[in-house]
Amino acid sequence: MIKYLLRRIAIMVPTLLVTSILIFTIMRLPPTDYFETYVAELQAQGERADLGRIEFLRKEYGLDQPAVTQYFRWVGGFFKGDFGYSFEYDLPVSAIVGERLGLTILLAFCTILLTWIIAFPIGIYSATHQYSWGDYGLTFVGLLGIAIPHFLLALVMMYFANVWFGLSIGGLMDPKYFNQPMSWEKAQSILAHLWIPVLIIGAGGTGSMIRKIRANLLDELQKQYVVTAKAKGLPPGRALRKYPLRMSLNFFISHIGDILPTLVSGAELTAVVLSLQTTGPLLLRALQSQDMFLAGSFLMFLALLTVIGTLISDIALAFLDPRIRLQGEATK
Numbered sequence: 472m473i474k475y476l477l478r479r480i481a482i483m484v485p486t487l488l489v490t491s492i493l494i495f496t497i498m499r500l501p502p503t504d505y506f507e508t509y510v511a512e513l514q515a516q517g518e519r520a521d522l523g524r525i526e527f528l529r530k531e532y533g534l535d536q537p538a539v540t541q542y543f544r545w546v547g548g549f550f551k552g553d554f555g556y557s558f559e560y561d562l563p564v565s566a567i568v569g570e571r572l573g574l575t576i577l578l579a580f581c582t583i584l585l586t587w588i589i590a591f592p593i594g595i596y597s598a599t600h601q602y603s604w605g606d607y608g609l610t611f612v613g614l615l616g617i618a619i620p621h622f623l624l625a626l627v628m629m630y631f632a633n634v635w636f637g638l639s640i641g642g643l644m645d646p647k648y649f650n651q652p653m654s655w656e657k658a659q660s661i662l663a664h665l666w667i668p669v670l671i672i673g674a675g676g677t678g679s680m681i682r683k684i685r686a687n688l689l690d691e692l693q694k695q696y697v698v699t700a701k702a703k704g705l706p707p708g709r710a711l712r713k714y715p716l717r718m719s720l721n722f723f724i725s726h727i728g729d730i731l732p733t734l735v736s737g738a739e740l741t742a743v744v745l746s747l748q749t750t751g752p753l754l755l756r757a758l759q760s761q762d763m764f765l766a767g768s769f770l771m772f773l774a775l776l777t778v779i780g781t782l783i784s785d786i787a788l789a790f791l792d793p794r795i796r797l798q799g800e801a802t803k
Contacts, residue, residue, distance in 0.1 A: 479785070483778045490774040495542050498763045504534060505558045505761045532556060532764075545767065555764025559757065564768050568750065570653075574643055574661070575749040581669045583730060586676045594684025599711065601689065609681065616678025621741040625671050629745070640667045641746040649748070668745055672738045683722055691715035717791065724787045731780035732773045 503511075506525045529535050532555070533544050548555060554564040593613070597606045632640045644660040651657060691697065692715050700710045739751035750769070757766035 476782075476786075479782050483782070486778055487771075487774060491546055491771060492542070494767050494770045494774070495538075495545065498761075498767050499538060501761055503761070505763065506534075508761055509558075528558065545764070549771070554768040557757070557762055557765040559760050559762040559765065564765050567753070567765065568768075571748055571750045571753055574747075575751070577661075578643070578665065578668060578672070578747070578749060581665060582673045582676065585669055585673045586680055589673075590677050590680035590684060594681045595688060595711075595716070597681065597685040598688035598692065610685075613678035613681040616674040616676075617682070619674065621672055621675055621738055622744045624674060625668075625741050625744045628667065628671060640664075643668070643748050668738075668741065668747055671745070672741055684719065687719035687722055688715060691719045720791060721788060724791055725784050727780050727784040727787065729777075729780065731776040731783075 506529060510522075510525065533541050536544075545555065552565070556562075557564050557567050560567050593609050597609050600606050629640055643664050644657060645664075648657040648660055692711075694715075697710065697715055700713070701707070705713070739755055741747075742749045742751040743755065754766065754769045756762075757769065
């Protein structure tokens with residue numbers, strides 16, 4: 472196990488290095504940078520740009536240097552906790568992400584928790600009562616959750632909330648708490664607004680999770696060891712929990728690699744529709760405005776979470792399923 476961990480960690484280093492090169496290359500592909508786009512926008516509006524300040528910022532952050540020098544300066548800053556400077560917001564990247572990252576993690580955690588709480592009992596019931604009316608009904612509801620896009624469901628709920636109740640359900644807090652330090656009143660406002668985006672974002676994830684649990688559990692229930700366990704008189708509940716349910720969770724554990732980056736970047740379109748103060752709209756805006764340091768730092772963080780999540784899922788799978796081995800060994 473220790474050798475396996477060391478080997479996987481060693482592989483993570485070149486993986487992240489190659490990823491950083493790809494991200495930096497993509498961020499430099501547009502023919503213009505943020506400042507050129509900014510000057511063009513001001514000229515289109517009939518305004519004058521402070522060219523002296525723009526030239527100062529170019530030199531300050533090395534944008535007038537060769538691409539290789541810029542890359543090593545950008546990557547080297549990560550090891551010192553310097554994630555660059557956002558030209559769009561005129562602030563360090565770390566200062567911008569702050570509260571938004573915390574709200575994003577809170578929203579994603581509650582959504583994932585709600586998905587698991589709903590999906591597991593329904594998926595198990597559908598698998599153990601295959602082709603029953605309950606199975607058909609729950610499967611239909613799950614398919615609806617998968618078929619309806621998050622942002623469309625958000626628009627529908629916003630419309631009916633406004634027409635029927637005269638309420639605006641956008642945002643994660645009351646406007647008066649924007650850019651204010653955390654307090655008990657602000658926390659209460661966040662909790663009061665949180666459940667709506669959790670339900671909307673969790674709808675599709677719940678339907679998909681139900682289908683996966685049902686399919687995997689059905690596959691295990693049809694195997695010979697389950698038939699043997701029932702033939703020996705093992706109680707149905709114990710026969711279900713002992714092996715089939717455990718073995719059917721492999722997909723769930725392997726999904727951890729996707730869950731960690733989702734905690735930061737999930738449901739961007741829904742966040743835009745609902746005006747959520749999360750990192751998703753911030754990332755989209757950074758990409759649109761070519762704010763390279765802000766967008767690049769986000770993407771590198773997502774890449775780091777992906778490789779860490781993949782490592783965690785591989786280790787957990789080895790403990791969950793004894794059929795999985797970390798190393799190829801000869802078998803007799």
